[in-house]
Amino acid sequence: MGSSVSMKSFNAYYADKQALKDVNLEIPQNSIYAFIGPSGCGKTTLLRSINRLNDLIPSFSRTGTIAVGEHDVYGLRGRNAVSRLRRGIGMVFQQPNPLPMTVMQNLLLPVKEHYKDANSTMEALAAENLRKAGLYEELGDRVHKAALLLSGGQQQRLCIARALMLDPEVMLFDEPCSALDPISTFKIEDLLMEIKKEHTIIIVTHNMEQARRIADHTAFFYQGEIVEWGATRKMFMEPEQELTQKYIRGVM
Amino acid sequence: MSKKIKELLPEYSVKMLSAATIIAIVLIFYFVISKAMPVIKASGFGLLTKTGFDQQIREGFASSADDPMLTFGMLAPIIGTLLSTLLALLAAGVLAIGAAAVICEMAPRGLATVLTAIVRLLASIPSVVFGLIGVIAVVPLVEKLFITVDMQIDYLEFFQMTGRNMLSSAIVLTFMIVPTIISLSIDAIRAVPNSRREIGYAFGMSRFRVIWKIVLPSARSGIVAGMILGAGRGIGESIAVSMVCGGTAYIPNILHGFAAMLSPILPLSSAIINKSEAMSSPAVESALFACGAILLLMGAILSALARLIERRMRRRAGYAD
Numbered sequence: 001m002g003s004s005v006s007m008k009s010f011n012a013y014y015a016d017k018q019a020l021k022d023v024n025l026e027i028p029q030n031s032i033y034a035f036i037g038p039s040g041c042g043k044t045t046l047l048r049s050i051n052r053l054n055d056l057i058p059s060f061s062r063t064g065t066i067a068v069g070e071h072d073v074y075g076l077r078g079r080n081a082v083s084r085l086r087r088g089i090g091m092v093f094q095q096p097n098p099l100p101m102t103v104m105q106n107l108l109l110p111v112k113e114h115y116k117d118a119n120s121t122m123e124a125l126a127a128e129n130l131r132k133a134g135l136y137e138e139l140g141d142r143v144h145k146a147a148l149l150l151s152g153g154q155q156q157r158l159c160i161a162r163a164l165m166l167d168p169e170v171m172l173f174d175e176p177c178s179a180l181d182p183i184s185t186f187k188i189e190d191l192l193m194e195i196k197k198e199h200t201i202i203i204v205t206h207n208m209e210q211a212r213r214i215a216d217h218t219a220f221f222y223q224g225e226i227v228e229w230g231a232t233r234k235m236f237m238e239p240e241q242e243l244t245q246k247y248i249r250g251v252m
Numbered sequence: 253m254s255k256k257i258k259e260l261l262p263e264y265s266v267k268m269l270s271a272a273t274i275i276a277i278v279l280i281f282y283f284v285i286s287k288a289m290p291v292i293k294a295s296g297f298g299l300l301t302k303t304g305f306d307q308q309i310r311e312g313f314a315s316s317a318d319d320p321m322l323t324f325g326m327l328a329p330i331i332g333t334l335l336s337t338l339l340a341l342l343a344a345g346v347l348a349i350g351a352a353a354v355i356c357e358m359a360p361r362g363l364a365t366v367l368t369a370i371v372r373l374l375a376s377i378p379s380v381v382f383g384l385i386g387v388i389a390v391v392p393l394v395e396k397l398f399i400t401v402d403m404q405i406d407y408l409e410f411f412q413m414t415g416r417n418m419l420s421s422a423i424v425l426t427f428m429i430v431p432t433i434i435s436l437s438i439d440a441i442r443a444v445p446n447s448r449r450e451i452g453y454a455f456g457m458s459r460f461r462v463i464w465k466i467v468l469p470s471a472r473s474g475i476v477a478g479m480i481l482g483a484g485r486g487i488g489e490s491i492a493v494s495m496v497c498g499g500t501a502y503i504p505n506i507l508h509g510f511a512a513m514l515s516p517i518l519p520l521s522s523a524i525i526n527k528s529e530a531m532s533s534p535a536v537e538s539a540l541f542a543c544g545a546i547l548l549l550m551g552a553i554l555s556a557l558a559r560l561i562e563r564r565m566r567r568r569a570g571y572a573d
Contacts, residue, residue: 053450080458087456097451099466100569109465110455146570166455 002029002200003069003088003169005050010064012045014057019045021224023064027217032192032201034211034232037221037247043204046221047172049073050202051089052082068170087114090163090171090199095179096155098147103130103139103158106147110165125165133161133191153184160191164199171195173203177210189214208248212236220244284548287541290534294322299542303327305501305518309527312535320535326546328501332517333550335504336418336493337486340425345479348430349468352437352475357463368438375431383492386424391415391496394423398514410505411515416498419513424492429482436481440474441467473565480558487550490521499526520547 005027012020020042027033035043045054052073054060066073068089076085087110098106107126111117130136130143135157142149147158156176163171173192177185185207192201192214205211211218212232219229220243228235228244239245285292292299302325315321351371355364395415404413444467452462468475498516501523506512518526520543530536 051454053454056446056450056453083456083458085456086454089454091450091454093447093450095447097447099448099451100470100571113455113457113461113465146568148570163454 002196002198004029005170005200005202006067007046008065008067010046010049010062010066012042012049012054012060012062015059019224020049020062023226025219025226025229027200027202029200030196030198031216032196032203032214034215034218035202035204035221036206036208036211036218037227039206041221042224043219043221044174047174047202047204050170050172051086051091053086053091055082087166088169090166090168092156092159092163092171092173092176094175096152096159098150098155098158098162100146100148102145103135103143103147103150106158107162107165110162114166126161129161129164130158132164132194133157134187135161151184153180153187156180156184156188157191160188160195164195168199170200170202173201173205175204175206178206185210208236208250220247222247281548284541284544288538288545290320291322291324291538291542292545295324295542298323298325300330300546301325301327303501303503305329305523309530309536309539312539313530313533315533315535317534320533320538322535322538324539324542326520326543328503329518329520329523329543330546331503332418332497332501333487333519333521333547336421336425336497336517336519337483339418339422340429340486341479341483343422343426344429344433344482347426348433348437348478348482349475351430352434352441353463353468355434356438356441357459357467371431371434371438374427375435379428379489379492382424382428383495386420386492386496390420390423394420394514398510403511403514407508407511407514410508411500411502413511413514414498414516416496416516417514418497418504418517420496421493421517421519422513424496425486425489428489428492429486432485433475433478433482436478437471437475440471440478443474444470473562476561476565477558480554480561484551484554487519487554488521488547490519490525493519494522494525497522520544520550 007023007025010020010023011018023046035047037043048054049062050066050068050073054062062074065075068085071085073085076082099109104123104126107129108122111122111125115122127136130139135154138154139150147155150158156179160176177188180188189210192203195201203211203215215232217230218232218235220227220235220241222243228239228241235244236248239248295302304325305328308321308324311321312324351367355367355371359367392415394417398419399413399415407413448466448470449462452466457465497518499518499522500516501518502515504512504515504517508515523543524540527536527540531540
């Protein structure tokens with residue numbers, strides 16, 4: 001089951017520059033929530049705040065809270081708490097980024113890191129996730145070949161399968177299709193529709209058609225603020241704000 | 253007309269210079285091998301498989317110019333070179349990869365700058381200075397830590413045990429190789445994009461695990477390149493090693509256990525230094541050039557091996573050639 005995610009008066013800064021202003025958002029479980037908006041509007045910052053990946057940037061700071069399910073992301077206590085949090089949140093990046101090892105090794109990397117199951121159990125899990133990603137038949141024996149030999153679309157689906165290996169409650173997608181051709185994009189969209197049954201999905205996208213096709217809810221970001229949010233259909237059919245209207249029409 | 257010259261002159265001079273480099277290398281090979289030829293011809297394959305180098309040098313020096321003693325066996329110097337380099341490479345590899353990981357991934361920026369400067373300094377120290385440090389610091393230390401009079405008596409029938417031995421050679425070589433491997437490893441680690449590290453962090457890996465499972469494997473080919481350059485330096489290093497190696501062409505016997513580490517050795521390059529006083533004899537001269545020829549061969553094999561490993565690793569990782 002996925003977890004819901006909620007942000008309350010969340011502000012984020014890179015040094016003195018404010019990247020997010022007073023973000024309040026409720027993301028329901030087992031749905032696809034799309035973040036749209038022009039470049040530099042803060043949507044990726046918010047996405048990367050959910051699994052605290054921004055902590056790696058020295059100049060980053062924030063106020064306010066984010067909760068994933070029951071857990072207060074920034075109020076975690078104890079050793080390895082961040083590590084445990086990140087384990088429960090899968091992430092897929094803009095560029096397909098399999099590591100320079102075999103497909104199978106890529107899939108086993110996250111599980112081997114945290115669990116000590118028998119190899120056969122882990123490989124069965126890997127096969128299951130490959131099947132979900134539609135790669136199992138497509139690759140056949142090539143699962144034991146280098147992952148970088150796959151096409152871009154296959155690599156990205158592999159990355160999704162890899163993120164699924166830890167069975168995360170929430171999955172974050174940072175423009176996962178922007179480097180891919182239309183056919184690969186459609187395959188990934190189908191995959192997202194499939195996995196939202198068991199995971200909560202948050203996707204940053206520049207492609208408004210994509211948001212319209214797959215997202216249950218959409219939030220429109222502009223200059224660090226959420227201008228409008230709600231059910232995707234309503235937002236695209238009859239946006240309340242003028243800014244949203246302009247952005248959707250492509251006149252901004 | 254003058255325009256044509258302006259274009260052609262640089263082109264031809266660059267071509268000539270490249271040709272000169274190639275010709276120089278060919279001449280070096282030709283010269284060394286032709287000088288070594290009498291010994292190579294007389295010794296045949298035994299040059300690589302037979303022992304008794306010290307004795308043969310003495311005989312060669314004593315033999316008359318009309319009837320020189322040209323049969324040499326260089327197994328001991330070859331093994332001395334390989335073993336001392338291998339030991340140094342293992343130690344230096346571990347030290348250097350650790351140091352590079354600390355400098356790139358853990359140390360705060362100020363400390364990293366200082367450490368990098370120290371590494372560069374280490375790389376610029378002339379090898380004879382390493383030799384001196386070896387003689388005044390490493391040799392006495394090895395003697396004090398590991399060698400007792402009882403051991404010296406026990407092993408008297410095999411070799412004379414002193415602080416000048418394979419272990420000291422390997423230690424001195426380690427410090428000479430380490431800066432090379434560190435520098436190349438730093439470059440390789442810095443070239444790993446941050447997005448790679450984020451994959452690991454997003455899976456909840458700790459910083460150490462990210463370095464171990466993602467950064468170092470991604471930097472592998474650069475690190476291996478550094479190791480191979482280091483191996484090249486180890487094989488070719490003559491002065492520093494000749495000062496601490498013991499100067500006896502003995503083959504360390506693994507049955508001696510740890511004492512094998514304390515056997516004197518005479519690597520090929522040190523043999524050239526060590527025996528060069530006897531070079532007035534044509535037999536010894538040819539023998540030392542044969543040492544040089546074997547070193548050249550090892551260098552060539554090493555660089556071919558480097559290319560092979562690099563290509564295999566890239567292919568296995570899935571990068572197109």
